Amino acid sequence: DIQMTQSPSSLSASVGDRVAITCRASQSIRTYLNWYQQKRGKAPKLLIYAASSLQSGVPSRFSGSGSGTDFTLTISSLQPEDFATYYCQQSYSAPRTFGPGTKVDIK
Amino acid sequence: QVRLQESGPGLVKPSQTLSLTCTVSGGSISSGGYYWSWIRQHPGKGLEWIGYISYSGSTNYNPALKSRVTISVDTSKNQFSLKLSSVTAADTAVYYCARDSPSGFLEWYSFDYWGQGILVTVSS
Numbered sequence: 452d453i454q455m456t457q458s459p460s461s462l463s464a465s466v467g468d469r470v471a472i473t474c475r476a477s478q479s480i481r482t483y484l485n486w487y488q489q490k491r492g493k494a495p496k497l498l499i500y501a502a503s504s505l506q507s508g509v510p511s512r513f514s515g516s517g518s519g520t521d522f523t524l525t526i527s528s529l530q531p532e533d534f535a536t537y538y539c540q541q542s543y544s545a546p547r548t549f550g551p552g553t554k555v556d557i558k
Numbered sequence: 559q560v561r562l563q564e565s566g567p568g569l570v571k572p573s574q575t576l577s578l579t580c581t582v583s584g585g586s587i588s589s590g591g592y593y594w595s596w597i598r599q600h601p602g603k604g605l606e607w608i609g610y611i612s613y614s615g616s617t618n619y620n621p622a623l624k625s626r627v628t629i630s631v632d633t634s635k636n637q638f639s640l641k642l643s644s645v646t647a648a649d650t651a652v653y654y655c656a657r658d659s660p661s662g663f664l665e666w667y668s669f670d671y672w673g674q675g676i677l678v679t680v681s682s
Contacts, residue, residue, distance in 0.1 A: 452621070482664075482666070483666055483667075485666075485668040485669070487669070493674075494654055494656075494672035494673065494674055494675050495605065495654075495669070495672060496672075497668055497669060497670050500661055500666055500668035500670075501661060501662060501664075501666035501668075504661065504662075504666075506668075506670070538604065538605060540605070540668075540669070542658075542666060542667040542668060545610075545618045546607055546609075546618075546619075546620040546621065546622075547595075547607040547658075547667075548607065549604055549605040549606070549607070550604070551604045552604050552605075
């Protein structure tokens with residue numbers, strides 16, 4: 452199985468801050484990497500697929516980059532509705548695996 | 559707009575079989591190219607992929623659960639189902655169904671539609 456790690460596990464930030472979350476795969480997954488946002492009590496929501504493609508309807512302040520084993524999700528200017536937990540997920544091979552999540556809360 | 563909705567018992571006794579159904583609306587489960595997945599989330603924890611099925615019935619399961627999992631599809635009802643046998647308290651989780659959808663010429667798959675989730679508690 453491909454193991455996914457994320458850092459940091461949590462962070463505190465203010466509205467307007469630029470935030471970056473990193474994800475690392477245990478082997479190369481090319482660009483088969485997705486990012487999801489999950490708010491408390493809700494299902495995850497797809498933000499970024501194929502490492503850098505913005506899902507339809509997702510604000511442009513979200514962006515993704517990386518390939519191989521190292522990836523980054525960036526929120527250019529944090530908004531109140533962005534406080535949530537973010538997960539990366541690889542779709543390079545089965546079993547699909549997720550990172551442990553990064554919780555973004557209000558400073 | 560594709561919608562997925564999980565249904566089934568919210569309480570299952572230890573050693574019994576957990577059975578859930580996902581009903582898909584707004585699109586046909588028989589549309590080619592998609593995989594229909596089950597994913598679970600233990601309370602306060604991360605996400606665990608359980609497995610998927612295609613409309614034709616081909617499956618792929620998480621090796622960690624493979625011996626206990628069966629996923630099936632009923633295209634006439636636009637539904638797919640999960641059975642997890644010999645459950646224990648460790649199977650208590652929110653269970654989600656989701657569509658695993660390809661994009662682009664390299665078929666980058668991602669979970670683009672999710673159900674709202676159903677909490678299943680294993681307890682006597």
